[in-house]
Amino acid sequence: MLDHLLIWLGAYYWQAITTGQVSCRFCEGGARASICGPQDIPSQYTIRNVKESYGVMIVCSSCHRTETNTLSHCLFDLPQVQHFWHKHSRMRWYPVREVDYQGQPALLGRFQSVIDKAGIDVICQRETLEILQIQENQLNAQKPER
Numbered sequence: 001m002l003d004h005l006l007i008w009l010g011a012y013y014w015q016a017i018t019t020g021q022v023s024c025r026f027c028e029g030g031a032r033a034s035i036c037g038p039q040d041i042p043s044q045y046t047i048r049n050v051k052e053s054y055g056v057m058i059v060c061s062s063c064h065r066t067e068t069n070t071l072s073h074c075l076f077d078l079p080q081v082q083h084f085w086h087k088h089s090r091m092r093w094y095p096v097r098e099v100d101y102q103g104q105p106a107l108l109g110r111f112q113s114v115i116d117k118a119g120i121d122v123i124c125q126r127e128t129l130e131i132l133q134i135q136e137n138q139l140n141a142q143k144p145e146r
């Protein structure tokens, strides 16, 4: 049941990210979504003591509820990451980092097994959060810095 909720929520937030609009999940009115940058994310959203910098904000024009979801949570909701998590239940989240990907500004989100160093990386375009690459790998050779 939890899985279904996660998948549903993931689809909801990714629809918000990719289309800029969703039906409000509280009142089903029309809601607008926008990508948030570092100045928009409240300071209580942190991972491993690093403040989260990217996410999506959804504002309902009917009931005026506003919600913010961080990019890390959106990445966690991706089916590929969920699949990885099922195989590696003791998994560590890393703060999203700014990187260059094929010459364009991008963001790297990383989840890593605590047990065996298997990991999954997700790379998003920095402005639109469009997913550019998802790669599962063994991270022995390239441990992320702490």
Ligand SMILES: [Zn+2]
Residues within 6 Å of the ligand: 024, 025, 026, 027, 028, 029, 060, 061, 062, 063, 064, 065
């Ligand atoms: Zn609403």
